[in-house]
Amino acid sequence: MTKNIVVLGSLNADNIMKMPRMPLVGETMALTDVTTAPGGKGANQAVAASRQGANVSFIGAVGNDSNGQFMRATLLTNGVNVDAVTTNSEVPTGSAYIMLQENGANTILIHGGANQALTTMEIDADVIAQADTLIAQFEVPLDVITTAFKIAKANNVQTILNPAPAVYDLTPELMRVTDIILPNETEAQLLSGITVKNDEAVLNRVSDALLAKGVARSIITLGAAGSFVADGDKRWWAKPNKVHAVDTTGAGDTFIGTLASVIDSDFSNLDEAVKRASIASAIAVTRAGAIPSIPTRDEVDAF
Numbered sequence: 001m002t003k004n005i006v007v008l009g010s011l012n013a014d015n016i017m018k019m020p021r022m023p024l025v026g027e028t029m030a031l032t033d034v035t036t037a038p039g040g041k042g043a044n045q046a047v048a049a050s051r052q053g054a055n056v057s058f059i060g061a062v063g064n065d066s067n068g069q070f071m072r073a074t075l076l077t078n079g080v081n082v083d084a085v086t087t088n089s090e091v092p093t094g095s096a097y098i099m100l101q102e103n104g105a106n107t108i109l110i111h112g113g114a115n116q117a118l119t120t121m122e123i124d125a126d127v128i129a130q131a132d133t134l135i136a137q138f139e140v141p142l143d144v145i146t147t148a149f150k151i152a153k154a155n156n157v158q159t160i161l162n163p164a165p166a167v168y169d170l171t172p173e174l175m176r177v178t179d180i181i182l183p184n185e186t187e188a189q190l191l192s193g194i195t196v197k198n199d200e201a202v203l204n205r206v207s208d209a210l211l212a213k214g215v216a217r218s219i220i221t222l223g224a225a226g227s228f229v230a231d232g233d234k235r236w237w238a239k240p241n242k243v244h245a246v247d248t249t250g251a252g253d254t255f256i257g258t259l260a261s262v263i264d265s266d267f268s269n270l271d272e273a274v275k276r277a278s279i280a281s282a283i284a285v286t287r288a289g290a291i292p293s294i295p296t297r298d299e300v301d302a303f
């Protein structure tokens with residue numbers, strides 16, 4: 001059955017700076033390439049879900065500028081409904097500055113712009129109430145996410161929280177209305193206070209700490225090491241698909257959008273959904289860019 005998904009989140013123009021390695025403090029280094037591509041964790045997750053065949057609507061904001069038009073057009077081209085995307089003339093569209101190293105690893109700086117100026121007034125409650133799943137990240141204000149998740153839960157809509165970047169606390173108010181929390185290893189470490197290692201005992205402790213915040217399920221994405229799933233007391237390590245990574249930007253977002261597009265309302269197929277999400281993100285890292293790298297349903301089927 002085709003899922004109806006709403007993404008509440010960020011729309012960024014990604015400025016990608018390719019470099020041999022991270023520069024040292026005080027060093028001047030020549031970039032090997034500079035490009036611009038559509039991105040933002042929200043946009044990436046929405047496109048990932050749409051390319052897997054879900055019906056996707058977006059709640060967010062852009063500035064009244066060319067990047068805003070670029071991001072709207074990107075969502076529309078990818079079949080994402082933008083009726084609930086507003087234009088804020090006071091601030092620019094969000095932007096990201098991505099330092100991409102030759103080994104595919106990235107470091108990202110963001111300027112929130114219109115994403116950070118989003119208010120609860122921009123939440124379209126009807127769109128959320130009609131969805132199967134609501135996804136949000138931490139690139140829009142916390143009160144907006146909390147309000148939207150409360151609307152979702154009041155209407156039996158599944159909620160997936162990607163606490164990225166880990167700039168807010170996992171408040172009890174938000175955790176009460178969150179079904180799955182999905183951090184990467186850096187975010188899991190910041191949110192749990194435990195140093196994350198690719199070690200089952202450590203990952204169990206980190207998962208315990210996350211679940212103790214009041215959420216029933218966590219999935220920690222571990223890059224080339226796969227992902228660690230905690231569904232209450234049930235724990236498993238989803239092993240990675242071995243690929244040659246050229247650019248990891250948006251891989252976590254691809255995982256989340258894909259997971260949301262297939263997961264059942266009672267979470268009974270969590271194992272299968274994680275496997276499919278892992279395949280989609282493995283394909284994404286073999287290609288450049290965030291949105292340009294996200295695979296279609298057919299590509300995931302064929303992997």
Ligand code: RIB
Nearest residue numbers: 012039040041096250290
């Ligand atoms: O997760 C990758 C994304 O993070 C980039 O597209 C960038 O815009 C930042 O939001």
